[in-house]
Amino acid sequence: MTTRTMNVRIPEALYGQIEELARATARTKSFLAIEALKGYVESESWQVRDIRAGIAEADAGDFASPEEVAATFAKHGA
Template structure:
């Protein structure tokens, strides 16, 4: 099942979408849908991670000094 979504975009975006559609043999609608899907997946993941981190912080679930030093040491030892 699908729904219709109408959006206004700057003329340059509309032209770029049309050009890409011609180059790829895809429709403008398909390209726009894929772009929206990818954006939503990325943003939903990021926002969920932020909410999870806030919940952990609110619960006092922080890394110990030893854990921080171990990670810091792991990455700084590779630089040299």
């Protein structure tokens, strides 16, 4: 796997927590940072996918009819 370097400034307290966790788990700070970033990116990426899909639908003219919108609002009590 090819890697790249990224420098990040973090609060001192967070750095201390990462050091403590690294010692407790016998992992490197880099490993913990990579795992944390992977988790964040995975959990947030759905938003980008959904936005892009919505834009593609709008560009294709795929909109809900006024009746479909009213039925959805009625279904959810709005």
